[in-house]
Amino acid sequence: MSPSLTNRLLGYPDDARLLIINADDFGMCHAVNAAVMRALQEGIVRSTTLMTPCPWARHAMRFLAEHPEIPFGVHLTVIADWEDYRWGPIAPRGMVPTLINPQGDFYNFDQMQPFLAQADLTQLEMEFRAQIETVLSAGLRPTHLDWHCLRLQGWDNVYEVMLRLAREYGLALRAVVPSHITRVQSLGLPANDSGFLDSYLVDPTTKAAAYADLLRHLPAGLSEWAVHPGLDTPELLTIEPQGNHVRQTDFDFLISPQAREIVQAEGIILLDYRALRDVWAAVEVERVH
Amino acid sequence: MKTQSLTGNWEFRQADTADWSPATVPGGVHTDLLALGCIPDPFVGDNERRVAWVAEADWEYRSRFTADAELREQPRVWLVCDGLDTLATVSLNGRVLGLADNMFRRYRWEVKPLLAEDNELLIAFASPVQYVSEQQAQRPLPGVSQAIAGGPHLRKAPCQFGWDWGPQLPPVGIWKGLRLEGDDGAALSDVHLRQSHADGAVRLSAAVAVEQPAGEPLTARLRVIAPDGETWTVEAAASAAQPADLSLPIPQPQLWWPNGYGAQPLYRIVVSLWRGEVEVDRRDYQVGLRTVELRQEADQWGRSFQFVVNGVPIFAKGSNWIPADSFPTRISDDYLETLIRAAAETHHNMLRVWGGGFYEEERFYDLCDRYGILVWQDFIFSCSVYPLDEPTFLENVRAEVEENVRRLRHRASLALWCGNNEMEWGWVDWGWRAQPELDALKVAYDRFFHHTLPAWCAAADPDTAYWPSSPSSDTPFAAPNGQQQGDAHYWDVWHGRQPFTAYRNQYPRFMSEFGFQALPPLATIRTYADEADWNMTSYVMEQHQKNASGNSLMVGQMLDTFRLPQEFSSLVYLSMVLQAEGIRYGVEHWRRQRDRVAGTLYWQLNDCWPVASWSSVDYFGRWKALHYAARRFYAPLLLSIEDAPPRFGVYVTSDRRDSWEGLVRWSLETLDGTPLAGGEEPLRAAPLATTPVNSFDLAGYVTGDNRRELVFVAELWSPDGPLARQTAFFVPTKHLALVDPQLTATCSGDGGQLRVELCGRSLARLVELELDGADVVFSDNYFDLPAGRVATITCPLPAGWSVAQARMPCACARSTNPSSRIERRELIEKNGGGRFHDKRSIIFLHGRETNVFCS
Known part of the structure; x- marks a missing residue:
């Protein structure tokens, strides 16, 4: 295995095991917000990303404003997952017609591929930009960009829009798809290069053991886990009836003493995106000058 | 059994997108996109990286077809897919038949209830890269560093995710045939052919398992057709309860041998299933009779x-x-x-x-x-x-x-x-x-x-x-x-x-x-790298070198043996002869x-x-x-020199099943052909064995001054002429006092063949022949030619060519005089076969400047 390029870019030894645990979907609903806040303050979560178009985004942003020490990113959102709990664009609907369904909301997840196939990239950029500006205009300073419910495999053009925005705003960008990781690294920028885990793919019935196992055997290099903490409140159970307790089981593990102990015992370095952001921003500056 | 191929009339698209485009089946997304001009050739430049997205995306293939009426009337109809690559969801007329997740398996689904006159078959392929990446994140498994991580989670050719000689281009698509198969319940389900050998007699058997509609009498038949057409048949009642055991002796069996040990006679075997006089199913095989x-x-x-x-x-x-x-x-x-x-x-x-x-x-x-x-x-x-x-x-x-x-x-x-x-x-x-x-x-x-x-x-x-x-x-x-x-x-x-x-x-x-x-030949490099990139460590050349230290390893070893090459074409040539020598x-x-x-x-x-x-x-x-x-x-009779200068052991290794008699001639000579010592040894090469010929200690002939100018030559002769030649030296090639060998070439045409006789005034080391403008395989190439010997090399004349247009640049490893003159000699065609009517002189270049390689 070749040494991690990212470790070198971030100034860590080749054998350092770096892990970003990012709580996705901050702002989606109250049950998610409550869980994310606790996981950030009591658990092993070190980073979160904000869904600005969602109903509970203001609540999340107020928390971030009160806690400037907590690093967070912008969870670029153009998909609305749930049947009866909807959201839509921040940009005026008339300016982003290819992003919305006839009801004026974002498309559902199961329509993701046809949506991307017909989405106008200019409109997509406009909406992404609106979401970033919403955060900036609230006086918040994000570290990075990632995205909500998009399978970007095969959609390099969409990733390129995000990459352009990340570089323009001096933010880091999540990389998941192998060729996107290569693309980011070819620019001399750090990216997760040792595995990306989406917690929705982990079986909730055996999750704690699986997470513990993954932590114990975390490879050298930078890994990222996109976790989805939430509380099984009536609100969440109603929004996400088929959720299969993904969010509650994520939350349970992330704040468990076991998780903390394993991280400590294994010498895993928990990172957030600030270290990456600094390199992304610096490389940009060098190019300008 | 009735069958209908379904390889025609396919379309494909990126999953859930709007437009369908024509597809080839069997085929795959990369080649379909390439045919449409939608992606650049992945084998050129660094395009491998530019098309990485293809295998990261999901794809759909669709075919609309009319089912044969006769087939639809069969009591059972199956969709048979010989190979799906790899994560496929197969639907017929909107109903999911099943999922496939192994490119090495055949999948079969019963479709009778769903089959209409007009049908739509949809095969949705999920991205293999996405799948293995997700699996790898949940359960990291050690693999190959040059590959997309996670390949072992999926039953798909491992090297398609990348290897230390292969690109990361996992194909996606219907990679083998697919068809409808219909039958009435009677079919062969398994045939196991075996052969038993005893004292020169061979018996061939077939265990035949069948599917049988209740109570219907069926007959299994084994037919064996010898290479000369003679046929034997045996049959027996077949039932679902027990496989039928059919066997028959093969009179005067003709044995199958590995290449070089004998012939490869093949018997045709037909195993068939009969209801009365109607053949309901059959399988065809070719079998060679041998024990291994x-x-x-x-x-x-x-x-x-x-x-x-x-x-x-x-x-x-x-x-x-x-x-x-x-x-x-x-x-x-x-x-x-x-x-x-x-x-x-x-x-x-x-x-x-x-x-x-x-x-x-x-x-x-x-x-x-x-x-x-x-x-x-x-x-x-x-x-x-x-x-x-x-x-x-x-x-x-x-x-x-x-x-x-x-x-x-x-x-x-x-x-x-x-x-x-x-x-x-x-x-x-x-x-x-x-x-x-x-x-x-x-x-x-x-x-x-x-x-x-x-x-x-x-x-x-x-x-x-x-x-x-x-x-x-x-x-x-x-x-x-x-x-x-x-x-x-x-x-x-x-x-x-x-x-x-x-x-x-x-x-x-x-x-x-x-x-x-070794690097590939220059003509191949030309297909992926522009001349501006013709440097071993250029970006593009390193895209086509997947072993991280490969170029360094090649050059390192090269300099142990050869002089530092001065130009790229010399480097290419030296990398190839180095590999061959090693x-x-x-x-x-x-x-x-x-x-x-x-x-x-x-x-x-x-x-x-x-x-x-x-x-x-x-x-x-x-x-x-x-x-x-x-x-x-790998020749059946191998002449070899175990060199430990100044001692040289000469051996003949024989893969023949009989003993062989011939002669070994040897000489110690200067590079320009002056003999210092020599002789010949009668040889009786034992079958399937190595026979030592002699060991020569030549210390008495070698001095510190002349060691760079000497070559030890051994030749294997049959009564009909020379079979093989070997050379050995006292110093590495880079230190040999090689000079321009002044090769002369005499060419003739003979039927569909070009024939060239090469001879030089001094030893030509590792002579490379080319035929300008055509890829041909020569009878020999990259060989040593000691002074005064004649090497006769043939190659097929490309279709439509006359001997007159054949130009044969020739190069060899050199150690001195890199700016030696280029000789042109005009040679008169010997029109042996009468096929070539052009009596003009033919020009052979030997030592064309661009092909004079310095070592």
Whole structure:
């Protein structure tokens, strides 16, 4: 295995095991917000990303404003997952017609591929930009960009829009798809290069053991886990009836003493995106000058 | 049985997008996009990176077809997909038939209730890259550093995710045929052909399992058609309750032999199922009559590893086979035959179908049967840790193994089932065992490759030997790459930067992998790199070098032997002759140890794309210098020199089954041909053995001053003329006092052949011939030509050419006088065959400036 390029870019030894645990979907609903806040303050979560178009985004942003020490990113959102709990664009609907369904909301997840196939990239950029500006205009300073419910495999053009925005705003960008990781690294920028885990793919019935196992055997290099903490409140159970307790089981593990102990015992370095952001921003500056 | 092919009228699109485009089936997304001009050629420049998105996306294939009326009337109708690559959801008329997740399996679904007159078949392919990445994130498994991580989670050709000679371009699509099959409930379900040999008599048998509608009498028939057309038939009642056992003796059996040991007569076999006078199902086979065993007996060195065919111990001469194209559906029948024929023409008698590719198609084994190439067949596991403790994975593999063993077990060419490539070695030496989280997988490995898989093989094919891993000692985790027993892979020359002479310290019982890289010929490089990139370490050239230290290893070894090349074309040439010299050195040594070492399979025969690699034949079928060398070092009668200057041992190794008489002539001479000593030795070469000819101590002739000017020449003569020539030196080539050999060439045309006679005034080292404007295979190339000898080289005249237009640039390794003049000589065509009417003089250039290589 070749040494991690990212470790070198971030100034860590080749054998350092770096892990970003990012709580996705901050702002989606109250049950998610409550869980994310606790996981950030009591658990092993070190980073979160904000869904600005969602109903509970203001609540999340107020928390971030009160806690400037907590690093967070912008969870670029153009998909609305749930049947009866909807959201839509921040940009005026008339300016982003290819992003919305006839009801004026974002498309559902199961329509993701046809949506991307017909989405106008200019409109997509406009909406992404609106979401970033919403955060900036609230006086918040994000570290990075990632995205909500998009399978970007095969959609390099969409990733390129995000990459352009990340570089323009001096933010880091999540990389998941192998060729996107290569693309980011070819620019001399750090990216997760040792595995990306989406917690929705982990079986909730055996999750704690699986997470513990993954932590114990975390490879050298930078890994990222996109976790989805939430509380099984009536609100969440109603929004996400088929959720299969993904969010509650994520939350349970992330704040468990076991998780903390394993991280400590294994010498895993928990990172957030600030270290990456600094390199992304610096490389940009060098190019300008 | 009624069938209807469904390979016509396909469209494809990126999943859920709007527009459908025409598709070819069998085929794949990359080649379909390429045909539409939607992606650049992935084999050019760094386009591999630019098309990475293709295998990361999801895709859909759709066909609208009218079902044959006759087929629809059958009581049972199946959709049969011979190969889906790989994660496929198959739907007919909007209903999901099933999911496929193994490219090595055939899938079959009953479709009678869904089949209408007009139908739509939809096959949705999920991205293999996305799948393995997700699986890898949940359960990281060690694999190959040049590959997209996670490949072992998916039953798909491992090298398609990338290897140290292959690009990361996993294909996606319908990679084999598909069709509707209809029957009335009576069908062959399994045929097991076997042969028994005793005292020269051969009996052929078929165990025939059938599906049978209740109470209907059925008859199974075995028909055997000899190569001369004579036919024998036997039949018996067949029932679903018990397989029918059909057998018959083969009168005057004609035995099948490996290439070089005899002919390859093939018997046609037809197994059919009859209801009364109606044939309801049939299967056709070709069978060669032979016995093959892997003989392992205790001996003074440990335990032998000897393939024995028809009672004759065979020195296995061959190479390792990888998939012939990254996009396997565009491998043409012609190209496949070109490669197998290239193996046979260089005296190969074995190919190892390496476990990082795929089980080959029928046509591959058809060719191996015809050309006498034994097949060492790996199961498809390679260099990685596989999740063999997961029940669903294991069940998937069980179906794959059973299907492929049943498919191939009757093949004359099939010599061995081998569990995997280099995984046992991995467990012992690659640090996997230092990872405690893999303990359960080591247990699973042991259980699977030492117990489960051999049991499956023995049940389905009791007649073919099983070997757990390559390399292996057949003792779990005990010195898997040792030299007392079992096979060995020796990579210290190359990865370990050992000199070629290190081969002589190795005495494996069977060398199943060893190799050295070369660049491909310049004509091939031209297809992927612009002239501006013609530098070994340019960005584009390194995109086509997947072994991270490969270029350094090549150059390092090159400078031990040759002078620093001055230009790119010289570097290309030197890389090829270096590879040829190195592998020759090893093979000659191991063939001399014939009693101890029972075979050599160099890595690797072929390429899957244009690349710097260990291959002897490149992606376009061009012979590198190594392939010409193989024709010499794998010849049935091998003359070799064990050089330890000033001593030279001369040997003849014979693969003939009879003894052979001839002559060995030798001389010590200066490079310009002045003899200092010489003589001849009568030779009686023992069959299947190495016969020492003599050992010459020439210390008395060598001084510190003349050692750079001397060559030792040995020649093997039959009563009809010279068969082989070898040279050896007292100093490395880079220090030889080579001068311009002033080669003269005399050319003639003879029927469809060009014939050139070369002669020089001084030794020409590693002479390279080309035919300007055409790819041809010469009778020999990259050979040494001592002063005053004549080398007669032939090649086919390309279709539509006259001899007059043939220009043959010729180059050789040189060590002095790099600016020597270019000679042009005009030679009059000898119009032997009367075919060439152009009586103009023909010009042969020898030493064209661009092709004069300096070493």
